[in-house]
Amino acid sequence: MGVEGIGASVVRKEDKRFITGKGRYVDDVKLVGMSYAHFVRSPHAHAKVKSIDSSEAMKMPGVIAVLTGSELVADKIGNLICGWAITSKDGTPMKMGAWPAMAPETVRFVGQAVAVVNRREQEPGARCRGIRGGRLRGTARG
Amino acid sequence: MQAAFRDNHGLQCGYCTPGMIMSSIDIVHRHGGQLDEETVRQELEGNICRCTGYHNIVKSVARCGRPDEGRAGRRIAPRDHGRLRLRTA
Numbered sequence: 001m002g003v004e005g006i007g008a009s010v011v012r013k014e015d016k017r018f019i020t021g022k023g024r025y026v027d028d029v030k031l032v033g034m035s036y037a038h039f040v041r042s043p044h045a046h047a048k049v050k051s052i053d054s055s056e057a058m059k060m061p062g063v064i065a066v067l068t069g070s071e072l073v074a075d076k077i078g079n080l081i082c083g084w085a086i087t088s089k090d091g092t093p094m095k096m097g098a099w100p101a102m103a104p105e106t107v108r109f110v111g112q113a114v115a116v117v118n119r120r121e122q123e124p125g126a127r128c129r130g131i132r133g134g135r136l137r138g139t140a141r142g
Numbered sequence: 143m144q145a146a147f148r149d150n151h152g153l154q155c156g157y158c159t160p161g162m163i164m165s166s167i168d169i170v171h172r173h174g175g176q177l178d179e180e181t182v183r184q185e186l187e188g189n190i191c192r193c194t195g196y197h198n199i200v201k202s203v204a205r206c207g208r209p210d211e212g213r214a215g216r217r218i219a220p221r222d223h224g225r226l227r228l229r230t231a
Contacts, residue, residue, distance in 0.1 A: 011148060018156025019144040025157060 035064055040115040042107035049105055049114050062120035069102035069114055077101075143167050143206050152202030154193035162189055166203040177204050 017023055054066035079099045086094050102113045143163050146152065153159045169185045170177065182203045183196075191199060 012151075014156070015148045015153060018153050018159045019147050019163060021160045023156045023159070 035118050035120050038117040038119065039102075039113040040117065042103070042110060042112045042114055044107060045110050047107050049103060049107060052115055054115070054117075057117055060119070064118045064120065067102075067116050067118070069100055069104035072100050072102055073104045143170070143203075146202040146206035147199070150202040150205060151198045152195070153199075154191075154195045158189060158191045158193075162186070162191070162199055165189055166199075166206065169203060170206055179204055 049069065052066075052068050054068070057063060057066050077100070080101055082094075082096060085096070088094065102115060107114060143166050147159065147163060152162070165186060166182075169182065173181060173185075179200055182200045186196075186199065186203070
């Protein structure tokens with residue numbers, strides 16, 4: 001390998017801040033009036049979302065809103081965009097199923113988002129898990 | 143250790159780096175010059191790197207644990223235990 005020019009090992013410019021603990025990530029960013037999104041995710045691989053009761057979550061301090069997948073659909077937010085849609089040989093666009101950011105009716109993998117809690121403060125994980133376990137009624141049905 | 147990470151491409155996005163470096167310094171202090179790759183891998187278990195840059199992280203620590211190899215290695219020799227000063231690159 002060369003000592004300089006093509007093939008030479010180059011020390012990365014960004015390494016200094018990272019190895020000295022000065023990296024700045026999205027989680028470090030604090031803006032005026034900022035709120036946090038906590039996603040409620042499915043513990044099931046395949047299940048119907050029968051109902052979501054957000055009343056208790058709404059009572060927690062700092063909670064601005066609890067939004068669900070069906071509200072996404074009702075508000076006509078639309079689906080996640082496929083970044084690289086392809087066409088068939090005859091020119092017809094690829095067939096895509098509806099894929100909203102949060103599942104309105106059916107979850108199809110563990111960890112799929114079904115609701116989002118928007119709140120003023122970022123809360124420790126334990127309390128967020130309380131929201132997930134206690135208030136979301138999703139029933140697994142094969 | 144910081145120099146070892148820099149010199150061995152032991153970081154990519156840098157998110158796990160502070161934890162990796164602090165753990166690694168402790169590993170070197172406890173094991174001294176006897177650090178082999180297997181030991182480093184076992185000791186770093188639980189420190190997650192989502193860039194999956196483990197190979198070069200292990201390389202960084204292993205080289206740092208052997209003071210005779212490279213300039214990075216000389217910076218934290220086992221005898222420095224107790225009076226370690228982190229250098230800002």
